[in-house]
Every structure is written in C-alpha cells, then in structure tokens.
Amino acid sequence: GPPLLSVLLPGPVRTFHANPNLLTQCLSAISRAHPDVFALWLGLTRVVVTADPADLVHMSSDPRLFPRPPCLRAVFDLALPGGIFSMSYEPHRVVRAALHKNFNHSMLRGFHPAMKRAMATLCDALHRAAVAGKPIDISTLLSSTTFMVILNVAFGGHFSSEDCLKFAADIDILTEELMQEHMQYSVRAAFEWAGSRARLFACKKRIYATCNHFVQRRLAETRAEKEARTPDMLDTILSLDQFSEHVMASLVVEFALAGSYTTSQTIVWSLYETCYVARALEAVHEELARKFSGKGADEMLSFEEVDTLEYVRNVWKESTRLHPISPLLGRAVTADVTLKGSGVHLPKGTIVYGNIQRIHTHPDIWSRADEFRPERWGGRGVEAERVPFGAYAAFGVGKTKCVGRFLADYEGPFIIAEMHRRFKFRLACGKDEVANRSNFIDLPRYLNESTGQAEGIPMYVELR
Numbered sequence: 001g002p003p004l005l006s007v008l009l010p011g012p013v014r015t016f017h018a019n020p021n022l023l024t025q026c027l028s029a030i031s032r033a034h035p036d037v038f039a040l041w042l043g044l045t046r047v048v049v050t051a052d053p054a055d056l057v058h059m060s061s062d063p064r065l066f067p068r069p070p071c072l073r074a075v076f077d078l079a080l081p082g083g084i085f086s087m088s089y090e091p092h093r094v095v096r097a098a099l100h101k102n103f104n105h106s107m108l109r110g111f112h113p114a115m116k117r118a119m120a121t122l123c124d125a126l127h128r129a130a131v132a133g134k135p136i137d138i139s140t141l142l143s144s145t146t147f148m149v150i151l152n153v154a155f156g157g158h159f160s161s162e163d164c165l166k167f168a169a170d171i172d173i174l175t176e177e178l179m180q181e182h183m184q185y186s187v188r189a190a191f192e193w194a195g196s197r198a199r200l201f202a203c204k205k206r207i208y209a210t211c212n213h214f215v216q217r218r219l220a221e222t223r224a225e226k227e228a229r230t231p232d233m234l235d236t237i238l239s240l241d242q243f244s245e246h247v248m249a250s251l252v253v254e255f256a257l258a259g260s261y262t263t264s265q266t267i268v269w270s271l272y273e274t275c276y277v278a279r280a281l282e283a284v285h286e287e288l289a290r291k292f293s294g295k296g297a298d299e300m301l302s303f304e305e306v307d308t309l310e311y312v313r314n315v316w317k318e319s320t321r322l323h324p325i326s327p328l329l330g331r332a333v334t335a336d337v338t339l340k341g342s343g344v345h346l347p348k349g350t351i352v353y354g355n356i357q358r359i360h361t362h363p364d365i366w367s368r369a370d371e372f373r374p375e376r377w378g379g380r381g382v383e384a385e386r387v388p389f390g391a392y393a394a395f396g397v398g399k400t401k402c403v404g405r406f407l408a409d410y411e412g413p414f415i416i417a418e419m420h421r422r423f424k425f426r427l428a429c430g431k432d433e434v435a436n437r438s439n440f441i442d443l444p445r446y447l448n449e450s451t452g453q454a455e456g457i458p459m460y461v462e463l464r
C-alpha cells in the first residue's frame with residue numbers, strides 16, 4: 001500500500017502501489033511467508049487473501065453471495081460499459097446460459113479452416129525469423145496470432161497481421177489503464193476534469209469503433225450470407241437481443257480482451273519451459289513423430305488430429321498451472337459468510353482474493369510443485385496426480401469459470417503442436433531475465449537491463 005499506511009498501520013509496506021505491475025510478485029512473496037489465509041491492504045482497500053482450494057470453490061459457487069468486488073466492476077464499467085465483467089447477477093446469468101448452450105465442440109470444428117489460415121500466417125513469420133537467424137519477439141508474434149483467432153476465427157473478420165497488431169496495441173493501452181484505474185479509481189475520478197482519463201477514453205473510442213464495425217456488418221448480413229458460413233462466437237453474442245448494441249459491442253471487446261493475451265502468453269510460457277526441461281521437449285517430439293510422421297510441414301493437423309494430442313495437451317495444462325495468467329480471483333461478500341475451507345469468517349462487504357498462483361504451486365498440494373512436469377496430468381497408462389477440487393483453477397471453477405476455455409484448450413495445443421512440428425526455439429536472453437508482470441492479467445516479460453524496460457520475450461527460431 002501507499003507509504004502513509006505504514007504510519008497508520010502495523011506491518012511492512014511494499015512498493016507495488018508505486019508500480020502496480022509488481023502486484024502478483026508482491027503477493028507471491030507475502031504468500032510464501034504467511035499462512036494460507038491472511039489480510040492486507042491493497043492501496044486503501046483491505047482484502048483477505050486465501051490459498052485454500054476449498055475456499056476458492058466456495059467463492060465460485062454462488063455469484064449472488066460472491067460477486068466481483070464493486071471497485072473492480074466500477075473499473076470495468078468505465079472501460080467496457082454494460083459488459084459481462086460488470087454485469088449484475090440476472091443479466092450475467094442470461095448471458096452465461098446463452099454462451100454455454102452454443103460454445104461447443106461443433107463450433108470449434110467450424111473454426112478449424114480459419115484457424116489453419118491464422119496458423120499459416122504465424123508459420124510464415126517464424127520461417128522468416130529462422131532464415132534471418134536473428135531473435136524475434138515471440139510474445140508480440142503470438143499475440144498477433146491469437147488476436148487473429150479472435151477477430152477472424154471467432155468473429156469472422158478479415159484482419160491482416162498488421163491490423164491485429166494495431167488492435168493489440170490499443171488493447172495494451174486499455175489494460176494498462178484498467179490497472180491504473182484499479183489502483184487509483186477515486187483519485188482519477190476526482191481529476192477527470194484535468195484529463196486523468198483522457199488516454200483511457202481515447203483508446204476506448206478507437207477499440208469500440210473497430211468492434212462496432214464488426215457488429216454492424218454482421219447485423220446487416222443477408223440470410224444467404226449467414227447460411228454460407230459456419231456459426232461463430234459473434235452470432236451467439238448478437239443472439240442476445242435483449243441487450244443494446246452498445247452492450248453487444250462491450251461483449252465483443254471483452255472477448256477480444258479476455259481471449260487473446262491469456263492464450264498467447266500461456267503459449268510463450270510453454271515455449272520458455274520446454275527450452276529448459278529437455279524431458280518435456282523430447283516427449284512432445286516423440287508424440288508428434290509417433291502420431292503424424294507421414295505429414296509434411298506444408299500440411300496442417302486436422303481438427304480430429306488436434307483432438308488426439310495427449311502429451312502436448314499436458315504441456316498446455318501444466319503451463320496454465322505453473323503460470324496462471326489470471327492469478328487472482330477477486331470477489332466481495334454480500335452477506336456475512338464463513339469460508340468453507342479455512343473456516344475464516346468474512347463480514348459482509350469484505351473483499352476476498354483467491355490466490356490461484358499460490359494454490360497452483362502449494363507444496364502441500366502438488367508433488368514437486370515448482371517444477372514443470374506435464375506428465376503429472378497422466379496419459380499413456382499413467383494416472384494423473386490426485387489433487388483436491390479447486391487445486392487447479394487456471395480458468396476458475398464452478399458457476400463463474402471462464403466461458404472461453406473450450407476455445408483456449410483447443411487453440412493452445414494446436415498452436416504449440418504446429419510450432420514444434422516445424423521449428424526449434426531457444427531463449428535469446430537469460431532464464432532469470434524473464435519474470436511475470438501484472439497488467440490486469442499476468443504476462444511473462446523480458447526485463448531488459450540495458451533499456452530498463454519490460455519487453456516481449458526474445459527467442460531464436462531454427463527450422464527442424
């Protein structure tokens with residue numbers, strides 16, 4: 001919290017208020033030194049942090065008792081008015097029911113041709129990097145791919161890589177602004193007249209212009225045009241006709257926000273880990289060679305083949321365990337409640353954070369918790385490690401869990417498999433120069449000492 005609090009309150013004051021990008025780092029440091037449930041001040045807000053899986057399950061079981069905290073919803077409502085992240089219980093329930101009904105395996109199957117096109121664009125860029133022999137910023141490259149998946153595959157758009165990068169740059173600004181708002185909402189509200197939110201509003205305007213364009217184009221589609229293509233996520237959003245076009249545009253922006261960096265940066269972590277855990281890399285190559293030896297590099301895996309990936313899926317899942325992109329689950333209690341796992345009593349109004357990062361690496365829950373071991377998820381006759389319900393929560397659990405998981409769990413393994421089938425990857429910086437930085441979600445960043453900046457992860461690419 002802010003230094004002033006050290007005068008008013010007992011206990012150490014850490015520096016993330018000055019640099020909100022250190023939020024998860026500070027919390028991780030505190031978590032390791034304290035019991036599984038503790039309270040602390042985040043800025044001027046007191047929060048309870050729990051690393052008990054049963055508490056996390058409890059917090060995710062009833063969105064009426066445990067909604068997102070008002071401060072968080074206010075921040076989202078400012079940037080994404082009326083959207084799913086700030087919705088009250090009833091509209092949220094309606095939206096989730098519609099999404100749940102339509103987001104399924106057959107929608108994914110329809111995505112595959114466009115997915116292969118996005119993958120081909122990525123492979124071309126990787127091929128050029130391999131030929132040039134110079135390091136590339138793999139974080140940015142993969143982001144442009146996952147934005148392409150959301151914009152072109154899930155929403156039926158026609159964005160080039162450059163357009164995707166432009167859109168991604170605005171989403172970057174939006175997430176930075178969301179993070180600043182989260183820490184300084186009241187101060188920024190008080191100084192709005194002086195332009196404290198000018199950057200947020202300008203980038204919001206650009207993003208909404210793009211997304212409104214999507215919505216309008218789709219709404220103007222003829223019946224014949226609609227029948228000529230496969231249904232996508234935008235169809236589902238637009239079927240929610242009880243909402244205004246503005247709310248629909250907010251939903252579109254939210255999906256772009258929630259569905260791109262989450263996936264791309266988990267893939268970056270998977271590449272980072274397989275650079276160092278030779279056993280895992282060998283097992284990936286063994287699976288790809290065993291299953292697809294007859295397939296040339298010019299041919300992509302089919303939808304059915306992606307479905308058969310086993311070890312690569314474990315690599316994906318283990319990456320989400322060790323590096324949860326969304327490491328904290330924030331809720332506020334609307335009545336007095338006793339958490340079912342830890343038994344800690346929370347008076348009405350308390351803000352509680354489920355510490356997914358800590359739960360995922362808790363030594364009492366996982367064997368060799370800090371190691372990257374995809375085989376812990378089982379397969380080829382080996383049983384998966386037994387952990388309590390709630391111990392794995394990369395996508396949340398229960399009624400509020402991630403609605404995009406069905407897409408991420410197909411897209412992540414597909415991209416990882418296609419990359420490893422064609423290329424070898426090597427980190428172009430020191431292993432310890434890569435760390436997490438919080439920016440509403442957590443991202444792996446290269447801490448470049450010579451520029452003092454946190455940058456995308458540099459990697460060398462070679463042809464296999």
Ligand code: HEM
Nearest residue numbers: 258259262263266326394395396400401402403404407408
């Ligand atoms: C590695 C990939 C991903 C991870 C780790 C992830 C993680 C999460 C988490 C932890 C939540 C919060 C759950 C809760 O509050 O209980 C969430 C919510 C959400 N995610 Fe994901 N997600 C991923 C990919 C995606 C994708 C690909 C999409 C969409 C295409 C998506 C869309 C959403 C949306 C819309 C919500 C809000 C759900 C609601 O409030 O009801 N996510 N995600």
